Amino acid sequence: MRRVSQAQKRFDHISDNVIMETYKQSGFNKAETAITLGMSRSTLNIRINDSVELQDMIIDAREEVLDIAESGLLMHVKKGNLNAIKFLLERQGRTRGYGMNVEINNKSTLEALDINEDMTIEEASRMYQDTLVDASMSADDL
Structure with a gap:
């Protein structure tokens, strides 16, 4: 059983x-x-570690922030923002062949695509697909 210090007891009245x-x-x-609460960071950490309810609230709040960020990202994707589209495809489109790293025969090739705001979605997609074809051709040479 952990010993509770006097400093920690002083903050028992602050609710989760x-x-x-x-x-x-x-x-x-x-x-x-x-x-802001007038306690040390270590006392705050102890309070968090001692309260499963507080830990769950923190997890839920972080998930809520991620939901908001994802909604904002999707809004930009729907507006045609190429940087947002590229980011989403690199992170969540890997099962469809998108991503920064293309792995072929256990060799990883990093291709930096020069996608800019002036390109259409079709041009950016074509550039990405050409990169995959080039990587596949060079893998055949191995």
């Missing part, structure tokens, strides 16, 4: 909900949260 709200307001910054 207050800690969570302060954590959200700080942008999920533990140091800032601890300062």
